Amino acid sequence: MNKWLTDVGGPGFAHTYRIEEDLYRGRSPFQEIRVIANRDFGRMLVLDEAVQTTERDEFIYHEMLAHVPLLAHAAPRRVLIIGGGDGGLLEEALKHPLEAAVMVEIDRDVIEVTRRFLPQIPGGAFEDARTRLHIADGIRYMDETAETFDVILVDSTDPKGPAVGLFAEAFYAAAGRRLTPSGLIAVQSGSPLYQQDLIRMVRAHLGAVFPHVATYMATVPTYPGVLWSFTIGAAGADPRAVSEETVARRTTGFALQYLTPQIHRAAFALPPFIARDLGIAG
């Protein structure tokens, strides 16, 4: 048994986590799924040796991928989540007054392993009457569905294996066809320190489909390099143009642990060295 789990950032950099306990290790049709226990982060869900989410810091990634795009829409009613098998993103999205949250996850085992070992991450989200769960390929679902959505959230792994197509322009174009006129899509777009090529590609592909493209950041302690990026493609208003007052009003009662009105604004402030690496004009 490995005593440390190593999650690679760049060619010369990695995070490493001491394994206190190996709680689960199995292989689904799509990937290796592992749950370990760690002193700093509690239980950790690991897919193909990459940390996906943990007991202690899951709220950061999930709050930021849910609320920043949802707040950029004036009144989101129907939300589509692609991926997100641990249910944490679904739980955050359902804090908004939605009519429906459709989730399309390719790997049933991720849901089952999370519900068994990390049940507090989805909480009651899978039982919520507004939730509709499909175990299906998100790319195929996007091409075939006739439904429309106000907000689409893509909570994928890195672009390897089944997730590659989720970063393609064709997928964003298909998503654009499923959005209402003022709709938007938000995706996790990788590390601004180690995956600049990926972020540039995501921005170019979204920019070919949507008039507004905005990248924002959060610090996710268990993603390699900690600093993480998310990118929005919006058909309607500029997603940055959300006032602190709006954030405060629309998140009242959400009990957020990371996002505040000030953090919302701060998340869009890119340091010049990152803007330069991403080819964004300062």
Added chain:
Amino acid sequence: MNKWLTDVGGPGFAHTYRIEEDLYRGRSPFQEIRVIANRDFGRMLVLDEAVQTTERDEFIYHEMLAHVPLLAHAAPRRVLIIGGGDGGLLEEALKHPLEAAVMVEIDRDVIEVTRRFLPQIPGGAFEDARTRLHIADGIRYMDETAETFDVILVDSTDPKGPAVGLFAEAFYAAAGRRLTPSGLIAVQSGSPLYQQDLIRMVRAHLGAVFPHVATYMATVPTYPGVLWSFTIGAAGADPRAVSEETVARRTTGFALQYLTPQIHRAAFALPPFIARDLGIAG
């Protein structure tokens, strides 16, 4: 020879860096000094196995520890730096229209190794006519000097070995006696993810001496956990009360790579989970 350098964050977490080349390894009277080359960060200065600064990301820590406190003073003329042997903080401080920058570094070898292997970090700072360098114990210097300063910057290692006393209330009280009436002191105060006890202690010790205590953050890719904290103790105005216009005006021509007026404001926005861990009211 180690092929990886491991820099510990918490009991179960570490950063690890592949060593492409071991450029220098020696022992000063105070610590082990090492310079390695790494694919992601270029040359890295390592003291007692803790990464201190690197070619690629040094500007983040140095810009944030220099300019945020210097901008919080209306017109700083005399600056004291305790530690900071690599000279990067000195270089940033000298971008302001100072009369004098006094630097007190305990370990001459740190300066010499940096100047040999990482000369671009200090640039010409040590040759600047405003610079006065003392090789001395900063704690003793603070007790014995009769000079006064507008801003004191403490660029120390973690509180181990010779740096322990730099985190003590007695040191901050001595610093307070060396500050002009509207003066302030800024210190690196460790990781908000792994050293919450340290930050709470720094805040309590500064709070016993100064009416204003403010913690701000930056993302330093090569410090364990990346998210890093700095804390200011101020005798005069609240250090947060600096307008974006002031930051823009007073940093014109500085060619900063991390700090912008928006980042300055964002740096003081603490996520609720961090504010809670640090015992700061939301």
